[in-house]
Amino acid sequence: MTRPAAMTIRELRGLSELQLTPPLARAIWGDDDHPEDPALLQVVQRIGGLVAGAVDDAGQLWAYLVALPTREGSVQHSHRLGVHPTCRGAHLGERLKRFQRDWALQRGIQQVRWTFDPLLLINAHLNIHRLGAVVRTFLPDYYGQMSGINAGAPSDRFEAEWALRSARAEARLAGHAQEPWPEQALHPLDGDLPGALPDRLAVCVPADFSRMLREDRDGALAWRRATGPLFTRLFAGGHTLTDVHLARAQYLFTRTGSAC
Template sequence: MTHAHDDSVQYRIVTEVRELGEVVELQKMVWGPDPVSSMQHMRAAILHGGAVIGAFCKEALVGFCYGFIGYDGKNPYVGSHMMAIHPAYRDRGIGMRLKLEQRLWAMHAGLSKIVWTFDPFESRNAYLNICKLGGTVSTYIPDFYGSDPAGYPTDRFLVEWMLSSDRVVRAINRQHQLNGDSTDYPQLLEFEYTDGKVTGLVDMAAKSKIGNSHGLRLPVPQAASKLRQTQPDLYKVWQRQFRELSTSAFAHGYQVVSCHQSKPEVQDYVLEMKV
């Protein structure tokens, strides 16, 4: 499975101890020393049906994604656990291409679904997962990894990527814009602005809108890490309200189907009732 996105980057399965060691080093560069999947862990997962896919530039590892086989009591699927890109190689489409390579690998193995988690406040990840890849979200997991070093909860969205669905095929072939107009849908959070910056959240009795509209909009900050540093109190309130509203919406049968930037500094998730 060796393809080239451009002449400089090649994609292939990684199995050797030495190259898996490079994967561990890239994890440490991106996330620091602690949250790593060890070489031994990945070797064991590969032995039992998992895969590490590497992106290489002139034989140097510049990105990877790692997934293993999951089982929900009915069907096997791929649990995609990690993806990282070397900071010098971001914004070159490598993340998208790694997911497409993972999709081909999974389909070749006879699997129809890949599932992974991400921080819903990471708006760029959201755009990739929902709009460019065609994933959907209907599960919110509070505090998935416990509190982070700064004491914030590690809440996560669970993405489901149905590999052969019309939605996914249209998204990856860019035949269908999944970030279409949804301005008619009610906004579940409104903001106070000062000098063009979000300075507070307005209580809009949002929960009363859930279940009374086919679609909803639920905003996150466009630059969450910056907001967390400069306005930690606002960040905490926003995260808490987002958790409550997401959980309620999913319980009422909504799923995330799109996201787009609606206002400065804000990106909306678009939720629609499942058909």
């Protein structure tokens, strides 16, 4: 498939457009993926959720987002965000999240939360560095055994918290990032953790965990085993994931009164 020159980010309209989501989901996450039934997505929209997509002039869907209402009226849970492999690097994920932010604020929603793989550097960079979300929660093997591109390793997840009107989110969305980074970084595979952890800690992560999972399963599992206890300890000790350095393949954890 050839990437179109222009796409519109908007809510999907009616069952005919919602029916475009299952084939797109399988193109993104693999043939074993179990996408939501389009009729269920129609219900999600009706009860106050969001189903949005990137649609070209011919009506083809290239990316989509599904977000659900929660028991807290001011909080939305973002369930799915996927971009067709042909369109990677076109910033459709960020455009969808910006659309989601505007949509949510218009309806009185102040925070959006979602889960993502702790070792997917590209996703973390979007979520933390570009959007201004933070992470304080680690969820070990959250989805149990998974299939498709996620198969082969425990389904550990971070929970992102995106305070939509926070000064942090406003600054990151405007392209301003001023986090000071430590000169040295901790590598999770280089032995035991130190007894005391500093208030600002840079942690190395794989540059391409998805590729490692495909080509070096033992290496991917070693990263999972090493990082789970580290993330658990950091969050239990009051650290927050506040920044991501794409070129260095590092996360920045800070321990302060408030990261938002």
